[in-house]
Amino acid sequence: MTDPVRWGILGTGGINDRFLANARDATSARFVAVGSRSADRARAFAARHDVPRAHGSYDGLLDDPDVEVVYICLPNGLHHEWTMRALDAGKHVLCEKPYSRHPADVIEAFDAAERAGLLLMEGFMWRHTPGARRFVELLPEIGELRHVRATFSFVLDDPSDIRLRADLEGGSLMDVGCYCVSGTRLTAGDEPVAVFGEQLVGPSGVDVRFTGVLRFAGGLTATFASGFESDHATLEAIGSRGSLLLRDPWTGRARSLVLDGREVAISPADPYVLEVENLSAAVRGTGRPLLGREDAFGQARVIAALYESAASGVPVSLEP
Ligand SMILES: NC(=O)c1ccc[n+]([C@@H]2O[C@H](COP(=O)([O-])OP(=O)(O)OC[C@H]3O[C@@H](n4cnc5c(N)ncnc54)[C@H](OP(=O)(O)O)[C@@H]3O)[C@@H](O)[C@H]2O)c1
Incomplete structure (x- = not known):
């Protein structure tokens, strides 16, 4: 058996209650340190989550020679900066979604990782779930794909x-719509050639509702709706011979898919454990990261184009 990979956590945010709930028990990983802007918060976090070392600065965590992988769970607007710093410190990186809305950031980060012989993965944990895998496996059953529909929204009242901070690159497309973009790209098995976006901007200056249309080569279209004002989460594919629906696709909680009205069982799984196991295996050279440069670039490119379209009111072409 190989040594568990030693992970450090950058930031003490709410996501860790979910991320660490079971990932702490992953056999291939050990969470050895946390870094916070505040020494008190780092210590409290370390005690709460049973993490051995607490650093009162992010640089402190990056300078910790025992840490091999840094999990970056900072606000969106800080992902790229701290990924670059972590790579510069010789660490592999799992960065929370969305990596960035700027495709150039993705290129710069993956170039740096490759130059240094390090791994970088965007934290779209849903992609690691049995539900996502089964959804793709069952697609041929519905014939030729005609349309894809995705939703992800929840009520945000704080x-x-x-997520409501423009200076930290909040917004509903960045927070939840990005899953819909991920789901529609995965289902289409392709990158869109054009997108159209509509947004409702709230009082804080970020989109609280975002609706998008993605058009793929050959005429396939996908639509999605995301936002901070209602609770909904689905991924649906409509084909020439039937349809396939995954409810609650983004969390790993789904226990079944609906194929033409018939329930098909899937085993629920903790997506964070699968994500941590996947990257840890890759670090030890016994596997490959599920998500890499191509996926992160595709995400950023579509998100940037959707925001551009929403701002201009016209569709944006993504054709080369
Ligand atoms: N994959 C998923 O399931 C999932 C779920 C939720 C969130 N996320 C992603 O995880 C990231 C963090 O989300 P979260 O819900 O954990 O956020 P959060 O609870 O607000 O935590 C963010 C953390 O970032 C640090 N931070 C650094 N600069 C900050 C600033 N200017 N303002 C506020 N916090 C700052 C803070 O840690 P210190 O004060 O300790 O430095 C804070 O605890 C986001 O990118 C989000 O998209 C992913």
């Missing part, structure tokens, strides 16, 4: 939440 005005101080980072």
Whole structure:
């Protein structure tokens, strides 16, 4: 058996309650350190999550020679900067979704990782779930794909939440719509050739509702709706011979898919454990990261084009 990979956590945010709940028990990983802007918060986090070392600065965590992988769970607007710093410090990186809305950031980060012989993965944990895998496996059953529909929204009523901060690159497309973009790209098995976006901007200056249309080569279209004002989460494919629906696709909680009205069982799984196991295996050279440069670039490119379209009111072409 190989040594568990030693992980450090950059930031003490809410996601860790879910991320660490079971990932702490992953056999291939050990969470050895946390870094916070505040020494008190780092210590409290370390005690709460049973993490051995607490650093009162992010640089402290990056300078910790025992840490091999850094999990970056900072607000969106800080992902790229701290990924670059972590890579520069010789660490592999799992960065929370969305990596960035700027395709150039993705290129710069993966170039740096490759130059240094390090791994970088965007934290779209849903892609690691049995539900996502089974969804793709069952697609041929519905014939030729005609349309894809995705939703992800929840009610956000805390005005101080980072998701409502324009300066930290909040917004509903960045927070939840990005899953719909990921789901529609995965289902289409392709990159869109054009997108159209509509947004409702809230009082804090970020989109609280975002609706998008993605057009793929050959005429396939996908639509999605995301936002901070209602609770909904689905991924549906409509084909020439039937349809396939995954409810609650983004969390790993789904226990079944609906193929033409018939329930098909899937085993629920903790997506964070699968993600941690996947990257840890890759670090030890016994596997490959599920998500790499191509996927992160595709995500950033589509998100950037959707925001551009929403701002201009016209569709944006993504054809070369
Ligand atoms: N994959 C998933 O399931 C999932 C779920 C939720 C969130 N996320 C992603 O995880 C990231 C963090 O989300 P979260 O819900 O954990 O956010 P959060 O609870 O607000 O935590 C963000 C953390 O970032 C640090 N931080 C650094 N600069 C900050 C600033 N200017 N303002 C606020 N916090 C700052 C803070 O840690 P210190 O104060 O300790 O430095 C804070 O605890 C986001 O990118 C989000 O998209 C992913």
